[in-house]
Amino acid sequence: MSAGNPAWFDVQAFGGTEGRILAGTRFAGVLQSLDHGLTWSGLGSGLGGREDIRDIDVDAQGTPYLATYGDGVFRLDPGDLTWAPVVSGLEGFMRVTTVAHDDLGYMWAGTVDGGLFRRQAAAVSTQEYPARPSMLTLGAPWPNPSVGSFSISISLPETAPVTSQLFDVLGREVMRTETILPAGMSEIRLNPSIQVSGLFWVRVSAGADSAQRAILLRR
Numbered sequence: 001m002s003a004g005n006p007a008w009f010d011v012q013a014f015g016g017t018e019g020r021i022l023a024g025t026r027f028a029g030v031l032q033s034l035d036h037g038l039t040w041s042g043l044g045s046g047l048g049g050r051e052d053i054r055d056i057d058v059d060a061q062g063t064p065y066l067a068t069y070g071d072g073v074f075r076l077d078p079g080d081l082t083w084a085p086v087v088s089g090l091e092g093f094m095r096v097t098t099v100a101h102d103d104l105g106y107m108w109a110g111t112v113d114g115g116l117f118r119r120q121a122a123a124v125s126t127q128e129y130p131a132r133p134s135m136l137t138l139g140a141p142w143p144n145p146s147v148g149s150f151s152i153s154i155s156l157p158e159t160a161p162v163t164s165q166l167f168d169v170l171g172r173e174v175m176r177t178e179t180i181l182p183a184g185m186s187e188i189r190l191n192p193s194i195q196v197s198g199l200f201w202v203r204v205s206a207g208a209d210s211a212q213r214a215i216l217l218r219r
Contacts (some may be wrong), residue, residue: 013140014199014214015056021199021214022064030066030083035168037199044076046083055098055140057107065107067140073119079092087189089115090192098139098153100211105148108137117144136209141202145216152202152213153219158183160206166192167201174200194219 011031013024021044023031027050032043055067065086066074072087072094073199086107087094093114100108101105105118139153153163166175175192188204195217203212 012144012145013053013056013067013218014216015058016214017058017062022056022058024066024099026052029053030056030064031140033075044081044083047074049186051190055094057099057101058102059107060103065099065101067096067109069097069112072096073107075196079124086119088091089119100137101135136206137206138202138204138209138211138213141213141215145218147218150215150217151187151189151190151215152204153185153187154181154206156181156183156206159165159170160186163176164188165203165205166190166204169199169201192217 005179010025010028011023012026014021016022021037022034024042025031029047029051030043030053031040033040051066051071052069053066054069056064058064063078063191064076066083068074072085072090072188073096074083075086089118090096090109093111095112097112101109105120107116109119111117135157137155141150142151143150159180162179162181164177165173167173167200174194175190177190190202194217197217200215200217201212202215203210
């Protein structure tokens with residue numbers, strides 16, 4: 001990471017799309033890299049600088065969303081690159097630890113003490129969803145960054161064989177595990193052996209469903 005950016009331990013979440021990596025920090029906003037992590041710069045305005053960013057996810061249009069602990073959810077306006085809060089319906093449940101999107105156009109937000117919320121268009125539904133998910137959903141890896149093993153939560157609509165893969169930034173598979181997990185929430189623990197430190201992608205698949213998350217691994 002280039003000079004002047006937050007230290008590694010300040011970075012808590014990774015996300016992005018092909019060609020762009022996003023790093024969410026604790027109290028230092030969002031960083032962006034367009035060269036596979038060689039250099040970083042700040043992304044967007046509108047954050048107060050005290051947001052505790054726990055997760056990043058990107059919708060089908062490539063728009064990033066942030067889950068923050070204490071300030072709810074933020075969305076990056078692709079026009080003026082401003083982070084705007086998406087908190088209607090989340091009042092009282094602003095400690096959001098994970099955010100994800102499904103194929104039906106919904107954004108899902110997992111909170112500490114309010115359960116699971118979903119959003120479509122500009123509103124957040126206040127309906128809670130404690131029951132089984134309708135598709136595979138994947139939480140944020142923890143700890144992130146990690147030295148050695150890390151955990152990642154997964155929710156399944158039914159018992160299914162699950163394949164977990166770890167890829168480097170060049171798309172090379174460096175680890176694969178297979179297991180059978182029950183319906184509902186489970187935790188997968190991975191202990192990869194890597195040759196060099198860097199950014200990796202965790203992909204978890206169950207049947208036709210799959211999801212992936214970014215993680216920074218250090219030797």
